[in-house]
Amino acid sequence: MRFGSTGESVRMALETVRTNKLRSGLTILGIVIGVLTVITISSIISGLNNNVQSWVDSLGSNVLWIYHMPVIGVQPTTEMLARKKMTYEDAMAMRDLPHVVASNAGVRHVNPIFQVGVIGVKYGTKKAQGTMLEGDTTSIADVSSLTFIQGRLFTQGEDDRAANVVVLGHDTAQKLFNNDNAIGKEVEIEGDLFTVIGVVDKQKQVFGGGDNPEDNKAIFPYRTFKKLHPEDKDLWLSVKYDDPKNRPLVEDELRELLRRRRNVKVWQPDNFEIFAPDSIARLWNQLTGGLAIFMVAVSSVGLMVGGVGVMNIMLVSVTERTREIGVRKALGATKRNILVQFTTEATTLCAIGGVIGIIGGAIITLLIRLVISALPATMSATWAIIGFTVSLAIGLVFGIYPAWKAATLDPIEALRYE
Known part of the structure; x- marks a missing residue:
């Protein structure tokens, strides 16, 4: 060598x-x-x-969120906190835009100490604690791609008449019914009885391990929720559009619509925020x-x-x-x-x-x-x-x-x- x-x-x-x-x-x-x-x-x-x-992918494809202030990576200012809230009528108006497939107005109950509502859902002697209360329109299934393991989502008719029906999260149903069929059972929430019409499958979470708050919730038709908590007006709007390539166009149309509805002058900046799941990424x-x-x-x-x-x-x-x-x-x-x-x-x-x-x-x-x-x-x-x-x-x-x-x-x- x-x-x-x-x-x-x-x-x-x-x-x-x-x-x-x-x-x-x-x-x-x-x-x-x-x-x-x-x-x-x-x-x-x-x-x-x-x-x-x-x-992020599980949050839905071709989805935009609209809120009255930024909530991702920004510390809200006093001006942002004082902005006018989004409205149910704003979500309905968005449905008329040419590339919008569906729009939802969602609201959640927050208790006085600024934490997610620590509500109990009862069925007989069993009780699920710390349940999140949420109100949505019938478009929530289209916007968020909910997967049902039992039953169905509420109908527009049930929403219109504020019917006492509820869809339970996976963990909530497990605590109350184990693996039994929950459909048709009546549960007690805040002193009123609601008929269970659906159970949602487990939601993805960023980090494994522990309980996912998104799996311990009760979803009501929007008007039913307003009967329970008419004081909650902090709406979160979400829009599903037809094609990813149309996103800039959809954002422009949403911005123009909301500026007009919220009476924003030409020289004034937007008093709302439009963002997508990729903002989190x-x-x-x-x-x-x-x-x-x-x-x-x-x-x-x-x-x-x-x-x-x-x-x-x-x-x-x-x-x-x-x-x-x-x-x-x-x-x-x-x-x-x-x-x-x-x-x-x-x-x-x-x-x-x-x-x-x-x-x-x-x-x-x-x-x-x-x-x-x-x-x-x-x-x-x-x-x-x-x-x-x-x-x-x-x-x-x-x-x-x-x-x-x-x-x-x-x-x-x-x-x-x-």
């Missing part, structure tokens, strides 16, 4: 690891920690991103962008420490093998041969650290998936490749100087070295 060949250099690196296990292990520990950090944090971010995207990506910067910063420290350690052990190796280098040069090895050999040894050491870090990150990712259901970690092949490539680069950068020092040794002086 010729001097300075890759195979010989790798063999020498592995020999160094075998003969100095503890020293080599401590040397590449920084590389291992840096790569392991990258793999672990990127796996958590990737898993959460997948969950958020899946949840964009906000989340901004948050995870900061976490990614933190990941790079933490892993960089480990990789730099590992790089210094590699340089240190390679300098020691050059000193220990000075006489050997002299013999090699005397037998015909060139500066380039020696330079390639020691650079490859340093890179091989870092590659070993990178592989160990990737394996460790994979094990931690698996443990997170098994132990913490709320953090659905998903290992990213891209980040594994990046981690391994960076470890090789660290070996190359920090191995250059020791390799250059070995390559420039005078062969006569090296042969005399004891």
